[in-house]
Each structure stands twice: as structure tokens, then as C-alpha cells.
Amino acid sequence: AQSVTQLGSHVSVSEGALVLLRCNYSSSVPPYLFWYVQYPNQGLQLLLKYTSAATLVKGINGFEAEFKKSETSFHLTKPSAHMSDAAEYFCAVSEGSSASKIIFGSGTRLSIRP
């Protein structure tokens, strides 16, 4: 069965500092991996996705994530945090077929300190 574990339910960084949100996955087949962002009272927006092409994936808003098979990880990073990055971030995994459901982690709330 597939699953994702997000380490840290809440991360707080200073504006301009590095953002690192951790995600580890479990999958019996080569996974497709996603990061979604959710702003208050809104739906989820896709930040980036890994689909077995390049292991370093660049997404919107300056975020990127690196797929590391040996570590079963897909951590999300951004070199310099902006106040507008404050939101809930979800890591997710699927088996990748068109009919596959996506399994979400429990989320990490990112706070940005001025």
C-alpha cells in the first residue's frame, strides 16, 4: 500500500530563509509524487510533480523538490521564503496510472516570520 509521511506538522522560518518541508513515501511500484499547497478556505493547488523523468523537479512560486529513491524521500525546498508562502503543504503519492487515486500526507503548516 502507498503512503506518505510528512515530518513536522508545523514549520516556521524567517522571511528570506530557506524553506525545507520533509516528505517520505512508501510505494510497492515506482511512484508518482506530488506537492500541493492549500491556502485558507481554498482548495488544493498543484505545486509540482515527479513522474519518473528528472529527479529534480521545479514547480511554481520558486519551489522545487528532489526525488531520492535510496532515501524514499521527496523533500520540498525554496531558497528564500516570502510572506505569501504561508500556507498548508501536502505531499502526495500515486501509482501513476490514469485511474489511480492520490494518497495525501497529513500536511505541514508553513509560517513565515517577518
Place this chain on the structure above:
Amino acid sequence: GAGVSQSPRYKVAKRGQDVALRCDPISGHVSLFWYQQALGQGPEFLTYFQNEAQLDKSGLPSDRFFAERPEGSVSTLKIQRTQQEDSAVYLCASSLAEDRVGGYTFGSGTRLTVV
């Protein structure tokens, strides 16, 4: 439409009342998913449609939950005899069937509060 539209945006139901939540997917999107997101949690899969066929309903928590998509476009999630534990945000998402790796497009959700 340009995005996935869900209605109502907010719903307050008395315990025991039946509710119906509507999802209008992006035009042409074959796949449609329903998720339940409890407060402070990640979304949990409920059910999946490909056109009008419900291919996976393994996530529906009880037989009080029922979903349909009779014409392969608009979908309705119905909850009968609502209970307090049903309080959550219900998210709908759609995707192109052939878009195997694109992820979903989510609606803004319906926040259900059972009192």
C-alpha cells in the same frame, strides 16, 4: 468551466438530516474524485468516477454515503442521516483520463458542519 466548481460553499445540517453536495468538473475531464478533509488533516479519498462509472468507492466511510455521476459530468455526493463526525470539508477534483501524470484540479470544497 475554467475550474472545478462546488456548491454550496458552506452547509450547516442538523444531525440526522440528509445533504447533497454538488461538483461541476472542468469541461472534458473524464475522471472525477471526491475527498473528505477533516480539520487539520490531509484529504482522504472517498470515491472515483471515470465518466459515469464509479470505479472505486473503497473510501466511502459508511453506507450513508452515496455518490453519483449519471451523465458523466456533474457529480453529487449525498450523505444520509448526517452525524457530527461527518463534519469536514468535502473536496472534488477532476482530471483528464489521458493525463496520467498531471495530478488533479481541485475545487474550493464544501464545508459541512453537522450540529
